[in-house]
């Protein structure tokens with residue numbers, strides 16, 4: 001859009017008055033933020049309306065991306081950038097004596113996601129808008145986002161994230177577009193005109209109220225919509241009977257119970273608990289989502305028979321898989337379709353992304369629970385299951401009861417959501433090449449055998465606008481200076497940087513920018529934690545959810561080993577390193593929380609040990625979120641991507657670090673493999689067991705951690721230090737970690753990979769000393785990172801799965 005500085009200043013000053021009732025002089029930071037955000041939304045509104053109008057007119061396919069999480073990050077700066085008016089606003093504010101960055105900082109980040117899965121949904125939304133794909137995000141407006149993490153005495157403590165405490169400047173509430181979602185009750189079956197009729201009775205109704213957030217395409221005048229749904233009571237705000245008796249708590253009980261559906265995001269990443277409230281959330285999302293889509297499709301005047309030609313519904317993991325029976329329910333019960341046609345429409349409409357192969361993360365719902373809360377949906381799932389099992393019996397697996405019960409959607413009193421998603425959709429994709437191969441050849445082999453055409457790979461991606469242009473403006477500007485700005489629209493042109501990888505002047509600029517970003521981070525650390533870190537040390541960062549499979553403990557063991565070596569010989573020539581950790585642990589995940597305490601205990605010991613002459617520092621930065629990630633990625637020299645091979649489906653943190661010039665130390669897992677293939681083995685540090693070896697170990701049970709412990713004295717020393725009082729905690733503090741590695745035979749193969757990890761880390765130490773070589777590697781990584789832009793990923797989804805574009 002176009003706005004000149006004077007116009008902007010006038011608009012802003014007027015907005016302060018109309019929105020906040022203040023003049024500049026009296027306005028505080030919050031006033032200024034809300035005035036600016038509200039003005040920005042006004043600017044967006046025109047394009048939003050036009051986009052929606054165009055989508056209605058065009059006959060293009062509409063894509064609905066259903067996800068329980070959207071981790072979108074702060075929006076003010078990125079919206080200004082997408083509108084193309086960031087510089088004008090910055091200048092205008094400066095004239096008023098204001099600083100855009102200071103104002104933008106006060107925005108509260110919507111914490112509507114756990115980690116990678118939620119951030120993926122956000123990057124995909126961004127890319128759909130930028131590519132002009134009619135794409136809608138559909139999610140839940142959790143009143144409290146993911147908990148806020150504080151570290152107290154080295155332990156994680158959780159606090160509610162009150163991101164809606166003031167107002168959300170970006171959303172528009174649309175109560176008139178609310179829909180009713182029904183829970184519980186029973187189903188009456190009657191016969192009418194030779195057809196069965198299903199009537200749902202005695203249900204409890206909950207209102208799903210939409211809040212729309214604009215998703216602004218990058219400088220293309222397109223604004224898509226992220227629709228977040230909030231649960232409200234249908235009619236009765238409170239119960240007069242109890243109210244009049246003075247029983248206020250009781251009077252509001254129903255309201256509370258209803259609205260609780262959209263109160264909290266479950267904080268378990270890659271773990272499934274099977275809680276009733278979570279089931280209700282999932283159905284709440286899909287039922288309101290699918291109902292609105294069908295309603296708006298009907299308004300277009302087209303026949304529902306053609307639904308799948310104009311609508312795609314994509315489900316982000318199995319969490320929204322109830323969209324399958326829900327669409328069938330609407331088509332049969334409300335629109336009068338027969339089973340066969342409803343089934344065909346549904347299957348052609350829905351596509352599914354699988355995010356993990358870890359058993360503990362696979363969704364299974366208890367049959368009795370679904371029967372009770374979703375009686376009609378249960379009947380439909382039963383019907384799908386019966387027909388599917390019959391199909392198996394009549395075709396490939398005649399007489400093979402074992403095979404059929406293994407593949408069934410319902411078995412052992414449980415509903416397997418992945419099976420439902422595979423059977424009821426036309427596409428299932430993994431999120432990196434290795435992950436998809438494991439799905440096809442191992443985890444979902446039986447399904448691949450009968451539906452090979454459904455399986456495909458779509459390696460994850462990240463928005464290079466947020467993860468480079470916005471979070472690292474200095475780097476972005478030097479890149480544009482050397483290769484022009486075309487990379488912003490076509491990220492693969494970042495390859496043109498290769499030409500300059502040996503150019504000393506260019507490399508010096510890259511070096512200076514990294515130092516600038518490291519200094520910025522060091523200043524934050526000093527201010528917040530009163531810890532001095534050396535900006536000339538190697539910044540070695542592991543930022544991601546705390547999980548055993550991500551192996552923060554392997555990283556810790558290497559640090560302990562270095563520390564032991566330094567204690568033995570304080571003059572040892574180790575390049576100074578600052579090890580930085582960030583990440584939340586699920587509140588009920590004991591070992592993950594112990595890991596956080598371990599990192600902090602080690603930090604306390606190392607950071608205060610004058611003997612090692614500041615050669616090592618260990619930091620845990622609390623409350624990892626998008627805002628913190630935007631500060632961390634640009635400051636990283638080393639990116640830790642050290643999951644147990646086969647366990648990390650893709651990873652996206654790996655891509656963000658790479659894009660900002662960090663060198664990756666990695667196992668050949670998930671998208672690390674594809675990163676390695678792009679940059680070549682000279683520009684990434686690979687270590688550890690290969691997928692084949694890991695699968696072999698798991699299959700044949702050939703691994704014995706006690707043997708490794710006994711054979712490697714370095715490892716034995718470190719392990720013993722967990723429980724012998726070496727760290728400033730009680731002796732049994734880390735017994736859980738210790739036992740999981742020895743008694744429980746180290747399921748994630750930490751000990752097995754330790755030796756090779758130490759070797760790889762020594763290589764990093766050597767390489768960093770060669771500044772010229774290191775910078776060449778760094779430039780090479782940036783150059784190849786365009787391959788991992790979510791624009792590319794979304795283009796593939798659109799062409800190969802959705803049949804849009």
Ligand SMILES: *Cc1c(COP(=O)(O)O)cnc(C)c1O
Nearest residue numbers: 115116544625626629651652653
């Ligand atoms: C990218 C991102 C993740 C995912 O990181 P992985 O290393 O892929 O697990 C998690 N949380 C936040 C805040 C992120 O930005």
